[in-house]
Amino acid sequence: MIQRVLIFFLLLSISTTASYAQAAKRKLTDRDDLYGWEAVGRLDIGTQGFCTGTLIAQDLVLTAAHCALDKATGKPYPPGKVTFRAGLSGNDALADRKVVQIAAHPEFKANGAVSAPRVRMDVALMRLESPIPYSIADPFALHQGNVAGNEVSLASYGRGRAEAITRERSCRILNRSDGLITFNCDITFGSSGSALLARNGSRWQILSVVSAVGTNGRQKVGFGMELSGIVADLKADLRRDAPRPKANIRRLQVGSGKSSSGAKFISSGGG
Template sequence: MPRPVERFRQERAAYGQHVARALFLVSALAALLACQSVAEESPASTPRTDSRPVVAGSDAPDDTAAVALIARRTRCAGEPPVLLCSGALIAPDVVLTAAHCLAIFGPEGPHEVYLGQVLLPQPEPSPRGRFARVARALIHPDYDATTHAYDVALLRLAAPVDVTPFPLPESTSVIPTAGASVRVVGYGDTKDAAVPSGRRRQGTLTVTQVEPAAFRAGPAPSMSCVGDSGGPVLLRDGGREVLVGLTASGDVACQDEALNVRVDALLDGFIRPFLAEAPASVIPTLPPEDLCRATCTRDAECPSGLTCVSVEGAPARCLLPALQAGAYGATCTDDASCGTGGLCARLEPEGTDACRCFTPCTPPPPDPDPVDPGGPDSATDAGGCAGAPGALLLGLLSWAGLLKPARRHIR
């Protein structure tokens, strides 16, 4: 009989289609995740070449409105962030990113953004920036995953951040034209093993072709790459830079061409209506410590962006996708402070009470029979992966969902 958390993962449609592929790739990807690489492998027929030391970029410490999109962290210790994409802050509580960046978990999935220069590799026990939870995501209605047309999504943060957003284009004077120099910012791959991804970088490109809702750019000398999707493309307009594009896709080797969505083509029908939305009505949420006794009927009733989920027809309860149903008690700093069967889980990205002792509603199965340590509940029968951390699972899902044979998703 599968454990409750495994049944939940099987039932949740947003994840199910990726699990089989993730398991198939586990042996190859585990080593890559251990060194925090997020580069997408090129097809065997495409030789890997040394790219110019985004690729051929430099650090971007002043671009504070360029953010990283990550999978929501569930553990308070021992769980490094999982980089999904980059993004551009366009209002204190709104981030613009690429639609395909939400493909793994869907628009309703667990996402956070990171604001800071260095996400990975971590220079300290925790990154030096700050995290913000995504409360809502909206994908452009005309998004085409095959062509990357309108490959854009808007993210509403749970709370505004004290960072100056990127300016949006207000006139035709900042529409990209062929030959114009633009600057790209992102947290993605550099094609240089000595310079890992996860650090905010910048570089210059030259616009080569302009289309009604997109523009293409080539290296000058830099190039966007895997992990830069959703990141800002900026054009200088007098004394300031304006957000004119959003990184969407490009060639596998990150050498020749980048496809970027035009921001001016999104303003009237997509961005401005979202920015003008009235604040969502406040709905009383269930107490985190009572989630095993209280049931829910909709996500809005769940605290801290938890999801209201019913498994196998049982009453719906509030939970995080990476955890089974449970309740959150006292604040904690590590699993050891939460007693037997508990763990120190992350309820919010930051704050004094973000880390709370999590206790499953259904007690975990008993330890294996000491006389028969190789019984059906042992790690041996689970292939040695029964204790895989949440970050590893999320990383595997990310890889399994985004490996493509021809073009890269610059995630």
């Protein structure tokens, strides 16, 4: 049934009109508001536009693959093209980091036709140039299992709210089957790549990533994917393709050390 639903891909040039009560959403405009949500950030893609991303580790951002691939080339954006701005509010972010490495599903096509299989693959990981300390932003964990009561939440940037995170405190899962998740959160320009969050005890955890928006014939709905297995595979891809560190070779001259024997010893710890 989900595959027959009309889906409009959330490209950077597409916007939608909010149809949910404004009271359900709140802009996080100061430091107190941001507490607990610092790991959500805006992904600025050069001067082309923006998406939303969420830290899942100090140096890893989870987002949508269509936010990570250049439509013109079909390849990941080059290092330095994308900037993650954690907790951006106004012109100030809690931390700015360039993205230096991207991993997306190898079968995801930047210019492919929108379909249920495409949404299932619309996930990417971005490695930052340096970690963001836990004292600044606490990464979100991935959610496992069922969602009690089908209640979810969304924190993202978007058209008309590009300068601060807007959190929709409560929306609901409408359907969850065949690797797809349909929900009624208010999706708009810039919401692409944001994390759909489900509560686990007192904490919110990442259930899915916003990929597309469409209609089920009665109302506007958002679409995401099940993350089980995908994120682990992308992490493995990042490790495999990570630039190898350059060897730092130091030549030792006889007698250069402080030992009276003329030998210089190096401890097992590398010191």
